[in-house]
Amino acid sequence: MLRIEGVSRHFGGVYAVRDVDLAVGEGELRGIIGPNGAGKSTLFNLIAGHLRPDEGTIALRGRPLGRLPAHSRAALGVAIVFQAARVFRGMSVRENVMVGAHAGTRAGFWTAALRLPRHHREERLIRARADAALARVGLSDWAGRPAESLPLGQQRSMQLARALCAGLALLLLDEPASGLRAAEREALAGLIAELRRDGLTIMLVEHDVGMVTRLADRITVLDLGRVIADGTPEEIRSDPRVIAAYLGEEVGT
Ligand SMILES: Nc1ncnc2c1ncn2[C@@H]1O[C@H](COP(=O)(O)OP(=O)(O)OP(=O)(O)O)[C@@H](O)[C@H]1O
Numbered sequence: 001m002l003r004i005e006g007v008s009r010h011f012g013g014v015y016a017v018r019d020v021d022l023a024v025g026e027g028e029l030r031g032i033i034g035p036n037g038a039g040k041s042t043l044f045n046l047i048a049g050h051l052r053p054d055e056g057t058i059a060l061r062g063r064p065l066g067r068l069p070a071h072s073r074a075a076l077g078v079a080i081v082f083q084a085a086r087v088f089r090g091m092s093v094r095e096n097v098m099v100g101a102h103a104g105t106r107a108g109f110w111t112a113a114l115r116l117p118r119h120h121r122e123e124r125l126i127r128a129r130a131d132a133a134l135a136r137v138g139l140s141d142w143a144g145r146p147a148e149s150l151p152l153g154q155q156r157s158m159q160l161a162r163a164l165c166a167g168l169a170l171l172l173l174d175e176p177a178s179g180l181r182a183a184e185r186e187a188l189a190g191l192i193a194e195l196r197r198d199g200l201t202i203m204l205v206e207h208d209v210g211m212v213t214r215l216a217d218r219i220t221v222l223d224l225g226r227v228i229a230d231g232t233p234e235e236i237r238s239d240p241r242v243i244a245a246y247l248g249e250e251v252g253t
Pocket residue numbers: 011014015016017034035036037038039040041042043
């Protein structure tokens with residue numbers, strides 16, 4: 001599904017991502033972990049097209065993404081969810097989810113937001129897709145309510161529904177559990193696991209390492225921009241380099 005080869009990106013003299021190779025299979029849930037500043041967000045931004053690599057290539061289903069801008073990658077089904085955690089206030093939950101689909105249609109987001117005439121042709125179809133997505137994440141009862149009235153946990157579910165409505169093939173989840181209480185985390189983790197079972201390919205960056213360990217098929221560990229380990233959750237848990245990186249010790253032999 002996704003193949004990253006030799007990708008580097010620096011800011012001034014600091015490499016945020018350095019010579020990263022990474023391959024994510026179709027339907028896989030890949031966890032990405034690493035200490036603060038390891039390069040996780042930069043990696044997501046490179047995949048989504050918000051940043052350009054200095055070196056290396058990123059290919060989706062065999063197609064090199066090259067210099068494609070972020071909105072074109074979103075139309076191909078790649079996007080970061082949660083990074084901005086945007087909730088459009090003054091719009092219903094359903095409308096917030098429909099925005100996801102509009103981003104991928106010809107009419108586009110602004111036509112939808114401004115409710116221009118050509119938008120109406122697509123409206124019914126997208127509304128049905130939004131309702132299906134809301135049902136999928138358990139938010140049907142909230143569809144008509146103002147989005148800002150949703151509790152935080154449900155707002156995160158709404159973000160997932162937006163991604164489902166947009167028909168994303170590769171979901172980049174950037175710290176989806178941040179700020180959530182334990183019960184909300186559990187619910188979100190359950191939902192992410194279900195989406196993976198449905199066949200979505202997911203990359204999950206999360207500081208809650210326990211959550212990543214439980215959900216991921218494989219985990220890639222970044223430290224100072226480099227991949228220091230890549231393996232199953234069991235392999236990662238017992239990897240001395242990972243333990244060292246997390247304890248802030250020298251990454252040694
Ligand atoms: N736009 C930028 N300009 C300058 N330096 C940047 C920029 N973005 C990231 N960096 C630097 O690149 C490195 C990696 O940052 P990045 O945000 O990707 O790490 P991260 O693993 O996502 O960290 P965190 O877990 O704290 O979110 C850091 O040293 C950071 O200061």
